[in-house]
Amino acid sequence: MISSPLRRPLCQHARIIRSNRWLTTIGIRREDPKRIWERRTPLTPAAVSLLARAGEVEVEVESCQRRSFPNKEYEKAGARIVPSLSPKVDLVLGIKEPPVSEVHRLIDAEKGRKRTWMVFSHTHKGQKYNTGLLSSFLGTDNQQTLIDYELLTREKADGKGRERVAAFGWYAGAVGAGEALTLTGLALLRKGIATSLLNLSRPYTFNSLDDYRAAVREAAAAIAANPPPEPIVIGVTGRGKVATGAMDILKELDPVWVESDRLSEITTDASSSSKVIVSNLDPAHYMRANGKENSYSRVGYYADPSKFKSHFDEVIAPHLTTLINGQGWSKGFPRILDNAQMEAQVARAKRDGSKPKLIAVQDITCDINGNLEFMDRSTTIDQPYYDGPGGVMISSIDILPSELPKDSSEHFSDCIIPYVRQLATGAHDAVLEDTLSRATIVRSGTITENHKGLMPRVQQWRNENVGSGRRAMSTASRDSGIHRKKKVLLLGSGLVAGPAAQVLGSRSDIVVRLASVDAKANDAMSAKYANMSGLTLDATNDAAASQAVEESDVVISLLPAPMHTLIAEHCVNHRKHLITASYVSDEMQAFNSKAEDAGIIILGECGLDPGIDSMAAMRIIDRANKEGKTISSFISWCGGLPELSASEVPLRYKFSWSPKAVLTAALNDAHYKLDDQIHHVQGDQLLAQHFPSVGLWDGLPLEGLANRDSLLYAEKYGLGTVEDLSNLFRGTLRYQGFSRLMDSFRQLGLLNRDALDQQVESWTDLLLQSVKVSQRLPDSTRSEDLPVIVKDIVDSKVADDTLQALEWFGVLPNGKQNTVSRPVTASRSMAPIDYFAQLLSNRLSYHKGERDTCLLHHEFVLHPASMDASQGGPGQKVTASLLAYGDDDASAMAVTVGKTLAFAALRVLDGKVAGRGVRRPLDKDVYEGVLDDLESVGVKVAENWA
The missing domain is CATH 3.40.50.720 (NAD(P)-binding Rossmann-like Domain)
Known part of the structure; x- marks a missing residue:
């Protein structure tokens, strides 16, 4: 457990009174995978367990291997792990904004279902990059509600204004301070000074905040034992939770704390033994109205910031080793350090022949060109820093809390759980309802009154992304959501x-x-x-x-x-x-x-x-399961063939798809079960061990080949174990004669997949080289010898058919090869099967008016679940068949x-x-x-x- 004062035990929220439930299912979404370091979660397993034990909600958690809490912890807490949130989810929780496609998916899956999204949506300031997301929630037919964590506020304890309920600011500060220490160690090394900060690992490498605190204390002890030649001076700007978190970590260094107006004294005191100095920098010491010292007042500053100018470059920066910026900036306010001031510092150092003392900047706010104008880009956990003006090392990671995902998630989860329960159970708590109302940007598809000012941006986005302005504006009157196509x-x-x-x-x-x-x-x-x-x-x-x-x-x-x-x-x-x-x-x-x-x-x-074969099978299997029946046999045949009238060619086959795929399919190993016997067929024996007659359709002389590993389909289709099935077979259909002729081509080496040593010059040359390699014939073998060689290699029963086919293809040395296309040779050597696929594609293509056909046939045997198939007779036979023909437009x-x-x-x-x-x-x-x-x-x- 973390030691931050922000934590509150979950039991404190149990006082909320439960009433009628109107939200029943909470969904915790996985974060965008492009945010590879985003490992936080809005609700921890402990929070899920609290909700589940109370019987208040169901919880779905999208499976995610990156999340700081593994799936199994959510399962133990009572959640269901799902590959994606189901349409029945009523309340979607996440950290960062969801992709537009995810919002559309759930909306489209169940039109009109009321659903609430609770995330950091980054839409309420009119952020241009998320206007499309805001638009996707709008539309009274969509019934979506959007609540933004950033807008969850409550009255302060002193009654002076409001404060945020759920934020990661403290953790951003804590992790930012840790990153600053690592950055300082590296920056000092560049100056030729090695300190124990070099050995301090970055925060994300630790399991918890407590572990990281302990490591910082070890580094502090090492600094004390072997101090650097000059003090390490760290300044922190800001007074909020970010600065508080940063200083909470810096306390572990056991530093000397000084007021910012005393920095010049202590850092120039040669007798100072303090090796780490930390100061929470006070704007009163560097912000001046009209150039007058001691003229700063908070009230006056916020009333008219244009009167003030920062003198940070003169009175603070020259004394700092490291600056940690935790103070936000808004347009119209003076910057702490602008570009001109930073450039002047660098120029002064060059004139003096020295280097600026300020060597590291950690900008936790990540306001690009903001309080630190020279901070012109954000950085990442993967690439945490870049070199700024004068070589100052700058880090500006925008997802700092995700470096301690478990601790920050526990804090955040504790903060939002009363509001989640309020939404999920409809408990009557006026304070919570008031907070949720202020944080609601869209309610039931309509933008709320406080955010009506966002609609012009939405309309502009729609005009640019959807279509005519008239259409967009006509729907604006009812805030209808127009989805892009x-x-x-x-x-x-x-x-x-x-x-x-x-x-x-x-x-x-x-x-x-x-x-x-x-x-x-x-x-x-x-x-x-x-x-x-x-x-x-x-x-x-x-x-x-x-x-x-x-x-x-x-x-x-x-x-x-x-x-x-x-x-x-x-x-x-x-x-x-x-x-x-x-x-x-x-x-x-x-x-x-x-x-x-x-x-x-x-x-x-x-x-x-x-594809269709599996879909048709599953439709029968699911119905059988629903009717309480078991399956004892499954035999399936499928094939693509020419219509019978177009099959009077060698192989009785024509190609409506990849020829090479057809050839390689005839070489695959096969495993299947028939009549309670398991068969294993090697690829080079598949054609020889074909099924010579498959009687499925009258008038179609079919044969078949076993198709790969049929045994896998027991598990794939949920048929039970292979042992419980008498038959488990998937086969490929061909016309009779295909397999024996194709096997002859295999024996001649035309299906070999090893590249030839030289390029093929003609189709006769292809056969010659293939035969020489496969049969290990001498180099002196001539093309004129091929007819005799073919008869010697192939079975005598198919030798004449093989020679006739080779002559028809234009392969034999009788002059006919000149009437067909020539081999297309790549820059690299090719295998016989690649050349042969070219030849078949050319010679066995469909002519005008010819059609192909696709055939599919499943046969199941079913038994009542209470009856053992071995005792119950033949069982119920169920079939599924498809016979489809091509036409002039498509095969x-x-x-x-x-x-x-x-x-x-x-x-x-x-x-x-x-x-x-x-x-x-x-x-x-x-x-x-x-x-x-x-x-x-x-x-x-x-x-x-x-």
């Missing part, structure tokens, strides 16, 4: 982009930026929709990508899967949601904690497979992937998805709406509950 960044202009853009383009309440390196494709597609514009963007350009992400609300990435992590980094940094169709890789999963802390969702696997693959992505993104954008972190579309708030939206555009997964 939400922004979607669609990265990539490939095959899938068209259907995604079609969905996004139908929403007039959003704006879409279509971004890719292909400016022509961007412009052509964006021209189709009024709400869309093109952006030429290379996503590997970090600065450009970062800016594009920052200017959006939701990012949809159609980029290659390896690039998703680059975009995810930007999304975390700027707190923007990310939606992709790719599998959630280990690299993407590693973003989970960062995404949770940022309050965003990184939603992967929103395509066909993965079925592009539609099922692109529209699924877009519908998922819109649900996130509209605040209908509660989860945060790295997720898959396995929750009802994702899959239910997306499947319904897909059905509305003709993509229907039909269920059959036999």
Whole structure:
């Protein structure tokens, strides 16, 4: 526990009388992840426990790994840890202002729900950078109330005016003094003087204020044992809590305290044995009216500050080693030290051939160009100081209390808990109600009378950010909240982009930026929709990508899967949601904690497979669970194929998406369970161990391949343990003949992923080099030998089919290779699979009038929960099937992937998805709406509950 006199025990607040509750759920939000050092919390676990034990409220706490109190302490106190606050939250508590997107998310999630926000909003002074935030609370249909901690005031004990109820000023002063001591040690070292202050760690490295006090005392003892050659003189300006906190820490140095008018005496006294001197600087000693000494009076000063001028540079500064500024400044008042005075000091020192005695400045107020005009920038905990005029070291950290987050949070929590209880329980306490009323900027969507003067700024902001002034002004009469249009960044202009853009383009309440390196494709597609514009963007350009992400609300990435992590980094940094169709890789999963802390969702696997397959499965699984049934078997097939009439080509396959992805999928290891037997298939055996006949749709001659690790889906889908399932299988559909021919290509080395030693000059050269490497043939092997070599390598049953296919592709040395495209070679060496993907993309593309089809089929076996599957017979069979065809506008693959992505993104954008972190579309708030939206555009997964 801290020793500050500001602390009050929680039990003192228990006297508040409880009446009818009107707020039932309190939400403690995580702070903006861009504020990496903001580790404070408005309510400690102890305060939460007090509220929970009284049965007065429910408390949600957004999961955060940075917060000074870990999640588990809040759980023990009775709170629920959530990835993001739910729409049912009635009172949102935070330290700093929330992002506008967070306010919109909760408003949009439940329109018209009354909700109160209690934060340091930084809006009541008309701060331009937060006008958009203030606007987001306004609107009688929004029903939001905004209370600002900074405006919580009560009558002083002496009845002379009011004082702030909840502030961190004392802690800012305490930590600021600590930073000043570290800064002084470094500044003295620059002068060639080493003191024990060099060994004093900065405040943020300590667990508590008491620990830091002890360290300061150790430093003081070391100074006393080995004193510096001249006294360390520290001056503190101000009379409020900031100065009080600073001097409370400086007491631990056991200094000599002197009045500021005696500084010149004691610092010039050669016999002085005091090695640390501290003075709380009195304005009466340096502020003069009309140049007259002893002319300062507080009343006169505040009545007409224009009469006064500071002589700090003459009577105080020459005697200080370190200045700690804890006195605020307002326009119209004289500065303690202006630029001209500081420059004159530096000039005097140069004339005298000496250095100024003042070597360190800690400006706790962080008023840029304020009382210390030469203090022209704020600093950070990471980079705490910079060199000012004459080499003076200046520190101006604006979040000092966050360096002692636990202690400052405990103090703050004690200060605000009676007001939180007042709001949460509706207790009748007139004093508290009066304080809360003064601190309310917006009440139920309407700006309060005391803050009506802010409305012109709000209207100006709306005019600049929303649309016509007429529209903004027409709503001003009722203080209606006009939300800016939400922004979607669609990265990539490939095959899938068209259907995604079609969905996004139908929403007039959003704006879409279509971004890719292909400016022509961007412009052509964006021209189709009024709400869309093109952006030429290379996503590997970090600065450009970062800016594009920052200017959006939701990012949809159609980029290659390896690039998703680059975009995810930007999304975390700027707190923007990310939606992709790719599998959630280990690299993407590693973003989970960062995404949770940022309050965003990184939603992967929103395509066909993965995507619709998982959503359709979860819809059945959740219904089965609701009906009290268990699942004993799950078999799933999915595939994208040409329509049967377009399949009369080698492999019986055409490409509506990445050829290389199709090739690599045929090389993955597979794990599954069928008929109570677990199977493990190595990637080089996957094609050989295919399923030769899969009878799902009449007239479609299908075969199948096992798809990666099916066993993971027991946990992923919540199916129970693998041991409890007789079947657990996911497979990929192809037309019969695909696997045997593709396996021949594998044996010939065309699917090898190791780079060749030399570049490929022709498609025949590709086959020759691939065969020579894979079969370790001599360099003398000639292209003319290839037909014979192929027959020697592949199974005799498919040798003729393989040769015919290679001839059709223009690979064999018979002249036909000159009629097809030539290999495109990169500056680096490439692998056979990369070249082969080029060839297949060229030769197995769709022609005009040809359609593709997407197929999906799930089969479950259910049993009543009370019945053991091994004893109960065949069980209930439930299926889910999708058969979708492409058309002249878009392929079925592009539609099922692109529209699924877009519908998922819109649900996130509209605040209908509660989860945060790295997720898959396995929750009802994702899959239910997306499947319904897909059905509305003709993509229907039909269920059959036999």
